Amino acid sequence: MKSNDTAIEIKGLIRGYAKTDAVQGLSLNVAPGQCYGFFGRNGAGKTTTIKCLLNLLRPHEGSVRLFGMDPKRDDVSIKSRLSYVPDHVPVYPWMTIQQYFEFLASFRKHWNTELENQLIDQFGLDHARKVDQLSRGERVQVALIGALCPEPELLILDEPTSGLDPVIRREFIRTIIGTYQDADPENRTVFVSTHLISEFEGLIDEFTIIDHGKEILTANTEVARSRYRRLRSRFKTEPPKIENEAIAKTSVEGRELDLTVIDKADEVKALINQHQPLEIKEESLTLEDIFLINAGKQGGQNVIKN
Amino acid sequence: MFIELNYRSGKAAYLQIAEQVKYAAASGSLLPGDSLPGIRPLAERLEVNRNTVAKAYSELEKEGIVEIITGIGCIISKSNSPLKKSVRNKLLEEAVDAALVQAHHLQASEDEFLDIVRKRMKTFSKRDLRAKSDSKK
Numbered sequence: 001m002k003s004n005d006t007a008i009e010i011k012g013l014i015r016g017y018a019k020t021d022a023v024q025g026l027s028l029n030v031a032p033g034q035c036y037g038f039f040g041r042n043g044a045g046k047t048t049t050i051k052c053l054l055n056l057l058r059p060h061e062g063s064v065r066l067f068g069m070d071p072k073r074d075d076v077s078i079k080s081r082l083s084y085v086p087d088h089v090p091v092y093p094w095m096t097i098q099q100y101f102e103f104l105a106s107f108r109k110h111w112n113t114e115l116e117n118q119l120i121d122q123f124g125l126d127h128a129r130k131v132d133q134l135s136r137g138e139r140v141q142v143a144l145i146g147a148l149c150p151e152p153e154l155l156i157l158d159e160p161t162s163g164l165d166p167v168i169r170r171e172f173i174r175t176i177i178g179t180y181q182d183a184d185p186e187n188r189t190v191f192v193s194t195h196l197i198s199e200f201e202g203l204i205d206e207f208t209i210i211d212h213g214k215e216i217l218t219a220n221t222e223v224a225r226s227r228y229r230r231l232r233s234r235f236k237t238e239p240p241k242i243e244n245e246a247i248a249k250t251s252v253e254g255r256e257l258d259l260t261v262i263d264k265a266d267e268v269k270a271l272i273n274q275h276q277p278l279e280i281k282e283e284s285l286t287l288e289d290i291f292l293i294n295a296g297k298q299g300g301q302n303v304i305k306n
Numbered sequence: 307m308f309i310e311l312n313y314r315s316g317k318a319a320y321l322q323i324a325e326q327v328k329y330a331a332a333s334g335s336l337l338p339g340d341s342l343p344g345i346r347p348l349a350e351r352l353e354v355n356r357n358t359v360a361k362a363y364s365e366l367e368k369e370g371i372v373e374i375i376t377g378i379g380c381i382i383s384k385s386n387s388p389l390k391k392s393v394r395n396k397l398l399e400e401a402v403d404a405a406l407v408q409a410h411h412l413q414a415s416e417d418e419f420l421d422i423v424r425k426r427m428k429t430f431s432k433r434d435l436r437a438k439s440d441s442k443k
Contacts, residue, residue: 033357035355170353173353174353177349177350177353177354177356178346178347178349178350181349181355181356181357182345182346182349182356185356185357185360199353201353202311202313202352202353202354202355202358203353203354203355204355205355205357222318225313225316226318229316230314276413277411278411278412279411279412280411282316283314283315283316284313284314284315284316285314286313286314287313
């Protein structure tokens with residue numbers, strides 16, 4: 001059962017509803033120990049993909065593998081190795097937190113009670129409280145504790161932080177880094193689907209941007225940040241027209257020119273310098289900037305593939 | 307330790323951490339024997355992947371700037387003298403390079419640039435003197 005090359009492998013996944021294809025040919029690989037970002041706007045096909053991973057939906061075409069296994073055929077052994085935190089946490093209103101955890105633990109071979117108590121204290125929760133009296137943030141915290149106590153190899157998070165206040169959001173992310181990842185960094189894999197990208201900026205090793213069911217871009221985070229550059233320059237008079245295939249976005253404001261450049265920043269910089277700018281500044285794009293440049297392209301080609 | 311990450315800098319996050327530690331060690335704000343924060347607390351505080359911090363620390367160990375001692379943590383090396391001068395020079399070179407790039411964009415000549423450097427050095431040494439005489443009072 002040990003040492004699979006990939007935690008998640010998706011190949012040419014197609015899955016639709018009625019007449020529309022929610023996912024139209026998606027492929028990606030997640031290596032064990034990675035924190036993988038799955039970015040897309042609402043309705044881009046993220047949740048449909050996750051449902052295929054969890055055997056809640058079957059692919060129409062293509063394949064999905066977790067730890068090298070088929071979600072349908074090996075449902076039980078796959079589920080024993082992963083936890084899932086959905087965007088809307090299902091709760092059983094009559095249960096207390098204590099009963100809820102006992103219920104969850106009954107499906108698991110392994111449950112770390114010490115960790116449960118530690119996180120309950122850390123989040124300021126109380127085992128005796130009724131689940132239906134919890135705030136949205138507290139429900140997510142309870143779901144997170146429920147996901148972490150089985151100490152799974154893979155943690156699948158679907159829009160985990162949307163609708164959370166900043167304090168709970170930060171605590172959530174720190175718990176993923178510290179409590180989850182740090183306990184066994186080589187083998188603890190995170191797959192997080194979100195459109196709130198900046199919160200996960202520091203965590204993501206590699207990511208896929210999906211839009212209208214299609215993969216727009218898959219890249220290593222550091223590589224992407226080094227390839228996507230923003231060149232801001234100021235001129236004495238109206239900025240010149242700079243044309244180059246590497247320019248992904250141009251905006252002009254007064255005497256200032258703001259270019260987003262992929263890969264060939266030096267080449268474009270040389271073009272700008274020919275027009276004697278008063279000032280030129282170069283910076284990297286953040287993951288969120290990279291997302292904004294790419295989402296809404298509607299099934300464009302992959303710019304970076306590695 | 308005041309480590310801060312800037313994702314717009316274009317420098318890999320682990321290198322930013324490593325360089326800030328090097329800078330602190332070279333400038334004396336971290337002294338030999340001082341310990342760096344643990345991987346987990348620093349990763350939590352910076353909200354980065356714990357592997358990023360681990361990579362930064364192992365990079366620092368490889369360069370002999372820190373020693374990683376099991377059960378104790380990451381300690382600034384006692385023998386970090388060989389790095390000091392070269393690291394200091396390297397850091398200084400980077401800062402000067404940035405200023406030179408700016409000078410180029412502002413179309414300042416070499417003489418103008420050096421003139422400014424000298425003037426600034428004088429300003430700082432005056433301030434230094436004033437600070438010293440103030441502290442004597």
